[in-house]
Amino acid sequence: MKTGTLKQILLITDGCSNQGEDPAAMAALAREQGISVNVIGVMENDTINEKGLQEIESIALSGGGISQIVYSKQLSHTVQMVTRKAMTQTIQGLVNKELQQILGKSTSMEDLPPDKRGEVMEVVDELGETSKLEVLILVDTSASMKHKLPTVKDALLDLSLSMNARMGDNKFSVFVFPGKRKDVEKLLDWTPKLEVLTKIFPKLTTGGITPTGPAINEALGYFQKKRSLRGLLSHDDESYFEETV
């Protein structure tokens, strides 16, 4: 069984969006394209208000991902765990689909006896270790995030440490919102290593509005662009092979 590349958006924020499209709708749009959206809400002594909390949950729910509210102190551990959990969830979804094709519509992992479940889980674990992973990280840089940014940086370095210990390939890209002129600004292009962030992050300016919805929307385009480009390339390859044969 092949899972192809697992695609995730990881949104790190500390509150409510206040401009543009409904972020939950944009997350649902992502899910339709096979990209899961995970959200981490960062607190610092203060608590996130009810509205922000609800938004965070609904983004993850409609984005087929995981949400977690966390104190900034625990951010590192949470970021890598959420990413991992979301991977397992996606793979499990795919495996469940496969199972249903073999064993009938109503079968899912829960319906199997524990021993068989263990065997299925071995496959899931194997795929989690070897699959390619692409994570687009969206960082909220509105004014209230200012003090949390160093912690976010550490958490992202920790994420690349964890993920790069896997056997499968990883690619990360980092976007911040709001951008200087646009809703979103690209900070780091697709790369397996996030160490570069150490230099870029301290220069970030915070402030402005929180256009979470538009940010997710634009991030999606970035996945698509890349996919279509790759699609073109692979197409070229195929035709080349056809010609030579």
Add this chain to the structure above:
Amino acid sequence: MMTNHTLRKQCNLLPGSLITGKWNKNPYQIKEELGYGANGIVYLAESNYGQVALKLSDDYSSISSEMNILKSFSKVQGHSLGPSFFEADDLLKNGRPLPFYVMEYIRGEGYLAFIEKKGESWIGVLMLQLLSSLGELHKQGWAFGDLKPDNLIVTLPAYKIRCIDVGGTTLFGRSIKEFTEFFDRGYWGMGSRKADPQYDLFAVAMIIINSFYPKRFSKKGDGYTQLNELIKQKRGLHPYSKVLNGAMRGQYHSADEMRNDLLNVLNKEHEHKKTQTNSTSQGKKNNKGTSQTRTMRKRKKRRGVLETLILAIFVSILYVLYVYNQFL
């Protein structure tokens, strides 16, 4: 630690309640709650197997992964670090199935509580035990992963150290999925999170440090410098300093190698204490006593040099005689 309230609500079982598995129909009487983690609650239960530990969760994937690990452990001959596995089943609770598995109940005291009660002299011995168990595990190609005092239990009456949570166990070459920052090589910036023997040995070093810093501490600046500074600050850690450094830098090729070094430290420490107590019993002669032993040692050394010299001269005389004979 993240709290999972839905887990608490869903997996809560009251002492005295009787549960029966959906598949194997084995009954379990819940005695008490033993522990509570990120992905499940562990209960003590009475069963056909006798007293057992029963882990209940709402997360199928983590329960199944752990079950797989426990099962593969049961196949490893003579492996005694983790609990042995009995069976896995589902519990129907309010019409919803919750997965659980049943394993050997390891009775004993938590590592840190044990050290606090019995004293620091136990640290070295228990770590020797832990290192030999790890050595066995490593020979099978596995790293333990989430090694920490919270997962270590000193069993009675044999005073043998064992592990109760095997959820972090990982095949060499794969990524460590479960870890605790304080004991994690990656967190301290001293290596990757890929499973290898050195990953576990780093955690052992941190357990020793944790024994002297029960409250732990978080990373500030360069990890290696900070850890060394903190080792310096605790007298009790001084004898271990070289072993700790070796483990932290990943210089030991195997658990056995680290074990040997630790054993040497403990033996020396023992001798050192002996001479210390001797000298203190001599009271005021203390200083004189130590200087006497020092000169004795020097004399011994000199005598050693003299012996080799005489031997060398003797051999060369024999050789000269032999050569002389040949010429004749």
